Amino acid sequence: MIRVLVIDDEEPMRRLLRKELTRKGFSVEVASDGQAGLDILKNTIFDVILLDIVMPGMDGIEVMKKLRRDPASPVILVLTGKATVETAVDAMKNGAYDYLTKPYKLDELAIVINRAYEYGRLSIKNQLLQQELVRIESPFEFICDSQPMKEILGLIRKTAPTDSPVLIQGESGTGKELIANTIWHHSKRGTSPFIALNCATLSENLIESEIFGHEKGSFTSAYQTKHGIVEVADKGTLFLDEIGEMPLGLQPKLLRFLDSGEFRRVGSNRTFKVDVRVLAATNRDLLALVRAGSFREDLYYRLNVIAITIPPLRERREDVPALAGYFLKKYSRKLSKDIKGISLEAGDVLNAYPWPGNVRELENVMERAVILCDSRSILPADLSIAGAGLTAASKEQPSLEEMERDYILKVLKQAGGNQSKASQMLGIDRKTLYHKLKKYGIH
Numbered sequence: 001m002i003r004v005l006v007i008d009d010e011e012p013m014r015r016l017l018r019k020e021l022t023r024k025g026f027s028v029e030v031a032s033d034g035q036a037g038l039d040i041l042k043n044t045i046f047d048v049i050l051l052d053i054v055m056p057g058m059d060g061i062e063v064m065k066k067l068r069r070d071p072a073s074p075v076i077l078v079l080t081g082k083a084t085v086e087t088a089v090d091a092m093k094n095g096a097y098d099y100l101t102k103p104y105k106l107d108e109l110a111i112v113i114n115r116a117y118e119y120g121r122l123s124i125k126n127q128l129l130q131q132e133l134v135r136i137e138s139p140f141e142f143i144c145d146s147q148p149m150k151e152i153l154g155l156i157r158k159t160a161p162t163d164s165p166v167l168i169q170g171e172s173g174t175g176k177e178l179i180a181n182t183i184w185h186h187s188k189r190g191t192s193p194f195i196a197l198n199c200a201t202l203s204e205n206l207i208e209s210e211i212f213g214h215e216k217g218s219f220t221s222a223y224q225t226k227h228g229i230v231e232v233a234d235k236g237t238l239f240l241d242e243i244g245e246m247p248l249g250l251q252p253k254l255l256r257f258l259d260s261g262e263f264r265r266v267g268s269n270r271t272f273k274v275d276v277r278v279l280a281a282t283n284r285d286l287l288a289l290v291r292a293g294s295f296r297e298d299l300y301y302r303l304n305v306i307a308i309t310i311p312p313l314r315e316r317r318e319d320v321p322a323l324a325g326y327f328l329k330k331y332s333r334k335l336s337k338d339i340k341g342i343s344l345e346a347g348d349v350l351n352a353y354p355w356p357g358n359v360r361e362l363e364n365v366m367e368r369a370v371i372l373c374d375s376r377s378i379l380p381a382d383l384s385i386a387g388a389g390l391t392a393a394s395k396e397q398p399s400l401e402e403m404e405r406d407y408i409l410k411v412l413k414q415a416g417g418n419q420s421k422a423s424q425m426l427g428i429d430r431k432t433l434y435h436k437l438k439k440y441g442i443h
């Protein structure tokens with residue numbers, strides 16, 4: 001049911017809209033001015049706001065300004081009696097989806113509300129949802145020649161239509177995010193948002209408010225109420241990447257959310273409920289984290305109902321030729337180069353290499369090969385992997401990057417593998433460390 005909030009100072013108008021829109025199947029609440037509207041918004045989730053512009057006290061434009069910075073704020077439809085061009089332009093500038101001038105026909109209003117709702121679902125108004133558009137626009141291919149990957153595809157087909165959480169495990173670069181995408185694509189939620197959140201790149205105190213939102217004033221920088229990502233993902237799919245980095249203190253809340261769809265914003269004691277399917281991924285051994293006490297056992301079992309474990313590429317070498325061919329085509333097209341194929345010798349190099357960085361490394365190698373290649377097929381010299389393409393000079397002197405990599409490894413060892421501690425010792429933030437570890441393929 002589409003949830004509508006009417007903010008209008010005229011009593012008869014509120015009464016009429018509530019009655020007629022309810023009859024048309026919307027769930028409707030009303031507020032008599034801007035401040036009252038914001039108060040209701042603090043405690044209830046809406047899809048669409050019908051907002052009057054001219055009101056005593058806080059007017060409609062003020063309300064929009066307050067809501068503007070919130071990526072999950074409802075879609076705003078402006079209702080105005082004296083629609084001069086300026087107020088309409090002003091409203092659109094402040095983030096209104098559309099405006100209607102009184103008197104409006106109820107049928108028309110219902111259509112516009114439905115359209116606004118659809119817009120909100122597939123919105124291009126914020127970054128999160130732009131991510132999603134990129135996914136929709138660029139169809140992804142899932143290459144699976146090897147037996148284990150074929151079995152995984154079968155499992156994806158079976159589990160996609162259900163609403164169960166899925167735990168995707170595998171080394172870095174094995175295709176966990178791609179699998180999450182494929183599950184979403186094959187599910188009945190394929191037209192609803194797919195929102196990815198990487199638990200490793202957020203600081204511990206931000207992660208809860210990012211996921212569940214916060215109430216104004218709940219901590220010093222919380223100037224206004226913020227909707228959590230679970231609200232943005234309502235009716236859709238939430239992908240929690242690097243779930244092993246989820247702070248222990250937050251895990252019971254996540255478990256509760258998985259069980260009931262219920263959650264509380266930080267600093268609020270009101271409970272909300274949404275309908276979100278959760279997919280999670282990790283490149284760490286979760287069971288080992290459970291044993292070490294940094295991951296809750298109950299959460300582990302809740303997530304582990306359906307588990308997909310992707311083998312590293314070196315254990316499914318049958319996939320290498322198809323993947324290499326796929327990336328060759330992808331990058332030849334992108335870089336407008338006419339390369340026919342991979343030479344036998346280069347193929348041998350690809351097949352023999354252990355691929356510690358898995359599919360991502362293969363993709364990078366093929367992209368570079370396409371850039372470097374100036375013949376009709378890829379030759380061993382085009383492959384920047386140890387023993388194939390590296391020039392003698394680049395091997396003698398360790399590069400800056402190699403030195404950085406070694407240094408990070410050393411510090412990480414000293415920190416006993418604890419990334420937070422290592423980042424403090426290195427004087428960089430967790431996010432930067434995370435990206436460096438990824439860049440250097442350190443797990």
Ligand SMILES: Nc1ncnc2c1ncn2[C@@H]1O[C@H](COP(=O)(O)OP(=O)(O)OP(=O)(O)O)[C@@H](O)[C@H]1O
Pocket residue numbers: 141142143144170171172173174175176177178179283323326359360363438
């Ligand atoms: N089976 C596959 N078919 C086609 N492309 C693949 C396949 N597996 C992985 N890729 C590609 O390899 C790259 C890395 O995959 P992805 O980002 O899903 O890995 P990941 O396991 O999430 O890595 P990380 O642990 O580092 O986050 C992506 O560009 C993805 O599209």
Ligand SMILES: [Mg+2]
Pocket residue numbers: 176177241
């Ligand atoms: Mg990933």
